[in-house]
Amino acid sequence: MRQTLLQRLLVTLLGWGVALLLFFPILWMALTSLKTEVGAIATPPQIAFTPVLDSYAEVLARADYLHFAFNSIAISVGGTVLALALGIPAAYVMAFHPTPRTRGTLLWMLSTKMLPPVGVLVPIYLLFRALGLLDSRTGLAVIYGLMNLPIVVWMLFTFFKEVPGEILEAGRMDGARTGAEFWHLLLPLTLPGIASTGLLSLILCWNEAFWSLNLTTAAAAPLTTFIASFSSPQGLFFAKLSAASTMAVAPILVFGWFCQRQLVRGLTFGAVK
């Protein structure tokens, strides 16, 4: 579309203005993490300052930061692996060997995602207490796996659906049975899709803050819970809060940038591509 120079300038300014406004809290958090504790609460706020890594050093020096980070990684990876392990075979059957029941099954899976977590908080809490799973990494990983399973199945289903049926038929003509079909044809063909599904699941697990706040306290607490502990008076250590937050957010931010499009597909259950 043809635009006048003025229009283009206006659009550029507006676009960048909005983008920076939305990104500003994150940027400010990153800046604050590089300040000293005193500099962080200076009024008026410092814009030009000498960056120091003191806060990072202090946060990392607290051995428990690494403990929480490890919990986040273990629980997210565990939940994602569980969701993929259950989801891949199910999506495979539904995409390539559909039956009249497949449609209903998919929609039912979707509807389980609609169950609000608060609605089942009480029984899950009591079950976990009874099973000794409160504040355990395993328990939270299982919850995360189940929580993301419908999204994972749906995303994989839409990716699998894009594999032309004739390719798998050619494989069958060539003598590939279910196992070989999966390893030699399906897996290599849909690896990008499986990877982005896994990535989305990792993001959702990493940022989950309802179950982690309610089911963990210390031993299995991931970073979401750890950061929440800054809401107490020690939150006034702005620089340390910012450093811990920046480290917790940075990796997932990068993942998110990479899989924007798949994210849309996953979060809208294929309704918007």
Next chain:
Amino acid sequence: MATLALRNIRKSYLSFEVIKGINLDVADREFVVFVGPSGCGKSTLLRMIAGLEEITSGDLLIDGQRVNAIGPADRGLAMVFQSYALYPHMTVRQNMGFALRMARVPKQERERKVAEAARVLQLEPYLDRRPRELSGGQRQRVAIGRAIVRNPRVFLFDEPLSNLDAALRGQMRIELSRLHEALAATMVYVTHDQVEAMTMADKIVVLQSGRVEQVGSPLELYHRPANLFVAGFIGSPRMNLLPAQLGAEVGDGVMVELRGGERLMLPRPSGPVQPGQPVTLGIRPEALRPDPAGPLAGEVRMVERLGGLTLLHVGLANGQPLIVQIEGSDPTRAHTPIRLSIDAEACHLFDAEGQALPALHQHPLAA
């Protein structure tokens, strides 16, 4: 050696029958083409032979052995798909060798067979490329190569040329015919393109809504269509079909009266003839020619000049349209009156049910 036999083959989805009892024999080394309009069941039938669709009832015999319950890979068939269905993540070499790998053929033998097929198909320079780096024609050849490597008993082709442009299609037709000769293999080929059917087939099977309309050699179908459907389907431009009425018999001939009152003397059908019987008269466009003394009068509405051929679109006096095909470049202009004569020997008569009235004399090539 490979023969194929279909015995009352049927296919239903739930209560909906798409293949309604097909009987067919394919001889060893025969090139059989299934042709018909889209939705006629030709692809379904091929996929049933391949083992990709279950056979609801009937028997499928390969070399006399019933194979209904045998999986697609174990029937000894190879299939070339419409979309080629090449494995996009594998090189040409891996694509062609995949079936052998699945069958645990030793690597050396595998390499040898792939190299051999690549030589036949002139694919040697492309063996290490991936499908997306190949042109449409090359992909097509890889798909054929993948079939050849398995040394199948029967080759199945599902509209393999429909994704190629016209020039390449012509070239591949010749290549496939050459390959059929070189491999001396039995082939079953599905297409909706009658040119492919006419040029390549030993035997054409015309299908319509799950039934066989006619089986025969290309010229048999062209010169002796068994019914109106085949008459209209085979041949381009289409056969002209005019409603008419039988008149009196005169020796070996019979009088036919058209709607507009024109009377034509045609060879008598071999069966009984009832004067007054309504029929459809079929005239191929090339069996009509301009003739100032001809029995049909009309007006030229449009002229298509193809260089080597000229097509006249004529409206008869009663409004009935006719297409006339003339060799060479004809000077006739549109919107001029015209009279046409008919090659009576090349006319076809069909009864009210659309079945052909068998002719006394047959075209020498359609025997």
Next chain:
Amino acid sequence: MSSVTAPASQALEEPAAPAQRRWLLMTPAVGVLLLWMIVPLVMTLWFSFQRYNLLNPTVTGFAGLENYEFLVTDPDFWASLVNTLVLVGSVLVITVGLGTLLAVLFDQPFLGSGIARVLAISPFFVMPTVSALVWKNLMMHPIYGVLGALAHALGMPAVDWFADYPMFSVIVIVAWQWLPFALLILLTAIQSLDGEQKEAARMDGAGPIARFFFIILPHLGRAISVVVMMETIFLLTVFAEIFVTTSGGPGNATTNLAFLIYARALLQFDVGGGSAGGVVAIVLANIVAFFLVRSIARRLEV
């Protein structure tokens, strides 16, 4: 040449299509989801009719509608219901309205639009506890926050956001998180609009505003409805943002249904009352879910 074909006798022993065995691949996923849905649901329902307080284990037994009665007569419950609706409604209006405008903006080509877009959608990837604390401390803190400094620079008194406008503050945080979600999905939807359709509209004499209302907005209808419903599902149970900023206060000013249930069950250990609240939350979510599932089902091709 030897044929690769397996001898037919051997092949005959193997069934051609192991359709029944294939279904086994689905059973684990279906099974665990079924458990995950049914068990807690039934337990919630059961508890909601029970006298069950963890602090008072001697009081047990069937409570009938007692828990529900207690719930509906509790002003906190109605306040939380109103708060939930206010929160969901405001965030929806802000995110969908602004999201549509921003999607149109980011659909325009401009210098560095790719990077700008990445920056704009970033808030969605920030974990809820971090966004809440960053806003509470770094942005909205009356003394040290950026907004306070800004007000000061403009000669206005600093505002103690969480004390004076608690609900508004929570809405700002949640909207900041979900605006990128709406933007991302609506932008994807806009970009899937056929360019020729827009050009045809221009040929027909439609200006930019007419194109927005007659071409873009109708095209976005479906995406907007998906955004509204997905957000509603999540927004009905906003928890972490309230947990770390206001803890439902001051008073019950920011207590939504999710926080009320949490407080009942895990702070006051009233399992029965919490469960009754849970049932209400499930019913609310299911009203939305019904429409969402129906709208997605229409597009589903199996």
